[in-house]
Amino acid sequence: MRIETSGGPAEVELDRPGRNKPTFLLVLTHGSGGGVDAKDLLAVRDSAVALGGAVALVTQPYRVAGRRAPGKAEAQDAAWLEIIAALRKKVRGVPVIQGGRSNGARVACRTARAAKVRGVLALSFPLHPPGKPEKSRRDELLAPADIEVIVVNGARDPFGIPDAADATEVHVIAGQAHSYRAGFEDIVAAVTPWLERWSTT
Known part of the structure; x- marks a missing residue:
């Protein structure tokens, strides 16, 4: 589906748990130059749907427009x-949680309080630019101080x-860099x- 925003149209893939009413809505988005086909996002989506959640994979307007x-x-x-406001109208009456990978994780953290979500999932949160730890983005991660944040x-x-x-939970996946090439079962084990x-709220 398409959602019109002030920044242009976003594209959304919405998966629901079969014929059952979802118990929660998880909204996930990509990193700066990536897409919603990232394997870690898909692994989390599959886990969430299996638990009875609805999952929206969002391609943000700048990527729909072809920008990196x-x-x-x-x-x-x-x-x-x-x-988020538009998706709440599509999936009503359930807790909303949001997240993303890399830049998408930053967006999810920055907007969590304004979006009034219950939790945030931050995959590959970019704490600082490579080699520049003095330019910390820790304040973004800590912004939703009263909201559960899980970092992987x-x-x-x-x-x-x-x-x-820095978060409610922090999980570190052995041997993996910023873009995961393996360890997806470990991500699922951490997030599930x-x-x-x-799913029981």
């Missing part, structure tokens, strides 16, 4: 909030790894217990 860079954070965040990063991520105190909380 998201542009100004304010405009990106505004469009994201419009997407690779142990060899050049963008850094958040500390345990967290998702189960929403």
